């Protein structure tokens with residue numbers, strides 16, 4: 102096998118992996134597992150590769166299975182050090198990159214796990230869980246926006262990194278583009294710059310046709 106295989110759903114977290122693969126120029130076969138979050142054929146298909154049943158799930162040409170977006174980003178960065186996806190070890194932006202990447206996947210991302218399926222976690226208080234997690238996530242995005250230095254990208258300097266890709270994708274999710282435009286305009290401007298990058302524009306166009314936002 103010479104290509105990567107990405108299991109995902111248009112507009113979901115697999116878009117981060119699809120964007121990173123396009124950024125570094127790796128060929129990929131996309132397997133659409135829409136509906137995997139409920140019992141059925143898509144779930145059975147994904148379970149065979151990733152029993153955690155999450156997207157992105159990415160299978161490397163050597164058969165290695167990635168089930169975490171940050172691992173995908175860092176691994177593609179290792180394979181393509183000149184791509185700019187991940188700042189190199191001696192880049193002064195490296196520490197801030199790692200810190201923000203870990204924050205995105207360990208603090209922001211789980212809010213979707215709990216908010217999108219509140220009945221799994223709090224069947225007797227699903228509405229309350231939804232409201233609290235929505236408010237928490239909004240506070241996270243506001244804090245991120247307030248921390249941004251003036252500039253075109255999340256990190257200082259002229260070049261985008263994978264952090265901009267996360268922002269580009271995640272600002273399509275709740276609380277939605279209108280909220281980001283109103284409350285965190287600097288983040289939204291980064292998202293718009295990112296989705297106009299020539300390597301990424303086709304990925305964003307494919308994943309966020311109307312109705313793909315979650």
Ligand SMILES: N[C@@H](CCC(=O)N[C@@H](CS)C(=O)NCC(=O)O)C(=O)O
Pocket residue numbers: 113114115138154155156157168169170171206210213214218
């Ligand atoms: N930590 C994982 C999170 C992946 C994740 O939660 N993906 C969501 C879709 S965007 C998912 O698969 N949700 C289904 C579920 O929680 O059942 C990552 O960074 O890749």
